[in-house]
């Protein structure tokens with residue numbers, strides 16, 4: 001047993017955590033861990049079910065006298081994000097995570113720790129095998145592959161669990177109770193461009209916009225960071241009275257990131273060059289004033305070789321109008337949860353390749369109707385510009401319900417144990433709860449956990465003290481539900 005966890009309480013939880021850390025369990029490589037947990041459950045006399053994609057459900061009978069209590073699902077994900085520093089010699093497919101104790105923190109030596117979501121699994125398993133914890137009927141639901149697209153939750157068999165109260169143990173702030181998340185979709189737009197020869201007596205300009213902050217398209221969208229695709233399109237469109245034609249446009253990369261850089265090549269009559277340069281300068285200063293928080297923004301404009309062909313006047317206009325008209329940023333704030341973004345859209349990328357402009361958009365909302373409305377809006381703008389669009393199947397959000405009974409139970413439990421109120425939160429990103437809640441209608445859900453910092457990185461660490469508090473809150477809530485507080 002690892003020295004790092006020696007003497008830590010609750011002992012059973014930490015013991016499970018160390019065993020989990022000793023079994024490789026990166027995303028899509030959860031079989032060995034699932035087999036181990038299955039064996040533990042079977043040895044404890046518990047029934048185990050597994051669905052086709054590998055999600056595991058361990059049924060735990062109620063404590064004596066608690067069989068009338070409603071069934072509770074304790075849910076965590078089996079996989080972890082495998083990250084290591086380049087200098088560290090470590091093979092995530094076979095090596096044991098080396099636990100290190102660092103004051104109040106447990107971390108790993110040179111690698112991610114897997115406290116996300118190993119602590120959640122360990123807590124659920126410790127409850128499952130104990131004989132002295134009061135609880136009603138329990139189902140321990142352990143999903144595969146949360147970290148690379150929620151595919152375990154998406155493919156979860158609709159008959160694997162029967163409980164309608166779900167405690168998701170995958171949160172990372174011990175004083176928060178999470179009660180909502182965003183759903184999301186993708187809309188790709190394909191706009192064919194009519195190409196023509198580059199007109200005689202033209203000049204070509206290479207425009208670059210770099211140094212923007214970018215960030216996560218959900219978690220950072222409320223910060224009104226500048227979108228490099230949007231700004232470049234606005235800049236080029238501002239030059240239209242000088243006869244500018246679009247030869248190339250490249251901006252944005254990942255679907256879930258706000259574009260940080262963009263590059264365009266444009267062609268214009270040589271005699272218009274001085275006037276165009278002046279507009280570019282004026283616009284750059286206007287952008288700097290509009291986005292004063294983008295202090296590293298840089299715009300460059302250089303003459304370059306004439307391209308062989310350019311988009312025609314109408315095609316250039318359609319492409320630029322499309323990019324300027326598409327929504328980007330916060331579209332609505334939540335009425336239930338002050339400060340929470342309810343609906344947003346990210347204009348994620350725009351690229352010209354083979355006479356085709358391809359634009360990707362990622363709208364999000366915790367409200368399904370609002371998500372569909374923003375997908376419709378993007379599709380409508382695409383149609384106005386003469387483009388085709390393709391809609392990705394959206395993944396569902398989790399709309400916050402401030403009247404949720406499980407929220408009341410958890411808030412009371414937290415207050416009794418910590419002597420203060422927890423914070424109600426929701427996140428403008430995807431969580432498994434959104435997907436699970438869509439599958440199992442009427443599921444009353446909440447997400448909580450210990451303090452975990454720097455998840456998904458080699459600096460990941462979990463606070464020992466917060467694990468003890470998290471454990472007390474979990475047991476307190478299970479006891480309350482088992483003794484009639486959830487009614």
Ligand SMILES: [Zn+2]
Pocket residue numbers: 077116117146170
């Ligand atoms: Zn997680």
